[in-house]
Amino acid sequence: MESIKQKSAALGAPATLPDFRNLGVILRLLVVVNLFALATLLVRVDEGGRLLAEAALMAGRVELPLLFIVLLLYLASPWLRAWPAQLAQAGVLALVVLAVVLSYPLIDGGSLFRHLAWALAAALLCLFYFDYRNRRYSPALAEARLQALSARIRPHFLFNSLNGVLGVIRSDPRRAERALEELADLFRVLMRENRELVPLGDEMALCERYIDLERLRLGERLAVRWDLPVSGTPEHAALMRAQVPALLLQPLLENAVYHGIEPSAESGEVRVRIERRGDELRLEVDNPVSGVARHPEGNRMALDNIRERLMLFFDLEAGLDNACSNGRYRVRIRLPYRTSPP
Incomplete structure (x- = not known):
């Protein structure tokens, strides 16, 4: 593409x-x-x-x-x-x-x-x-949404999610049924999304559904820690109303799981930190580095796509950088803090 x-x-x-x-x-x-x-x-x-x-x-x-x-x-x-x-x-x-x-x-x-x-x-x-x-x-904004769907929801995600459901369908049919419903809801949300920006709370709900599906395959090997203001506080409510491009966090979590958690036989933790600093919103996702190389071009494609969408939406006021240090791979995003009506 x-x-x-x-x-x-x-x-x-x-x-x-x-x-x-x-x-x-x-x-x-x-x-x-x-x-x-x-x-x-x-x-x-x-x-x-x-x-x-x-x-x-x-x-x-x-x-x-x-x-x-x-x-x-x-x-x-x-x-x-x-x-x-x-x-x-x-x-x-x-x-x-x-x-x-x-x-x-x-x-x-x-x-x-x-x-x-x-x-x-x-x-x-x-x-x-x-x-x-x-x-x-202007036409590129619509194209960005199409690329967001094709570049992030890679075929292996659907394949692995269905495999996870098949793995528990005999031992826990109720859990498998709930997982299929979550998978259907996840793709329904992704396919109907056509707004330029979405509330951060919606993006996080999407990510939580994705993590629930990945846990079917990975079980206790996958842990996700969200570093956010305490739920129910004004700071948390204001953060959830922040406007971000659709499918901003989910592909980063998918990369973290695919490259950092899945190749290792040991458990690992993906950390997500989101904070507001003045008029700027900062997001950070980091994961353990696995010694097994797994198609790094896929990771680069996702990051390049996010960079381009940030440029289209926010111009020079947003940016993305990534680095690897102390055994962890880290992606940082900064963008202007804009809110939707409460």
């Missing part, structure tokens, strides 16, 4: 403004405006000796209004994103005019009209860039 970023995009998505409070959006805005400034400078200056002097002069005229614009867009972003697209774009242009007018007394040289014309041209270029980027990557 192709990478999410390699999917061809039909440019038919509705125009929407980016989140100007997103670090990745702010960085792209700064880069686009400064590249536009450099391009206009190269067109205007034909003597190499004057280039540095003109660049310093232009920087003094561009950077201060640009910082004003970024600040105003950051403050106004929630309202702009709630407006219809065309009205929001007009609002952006109005904020650009306001920022240039406010910063003009602090700028050395040049007419106000020229500054306004240049700033509006740069703003239109940025709006075009973000609109194009939104249209290009």
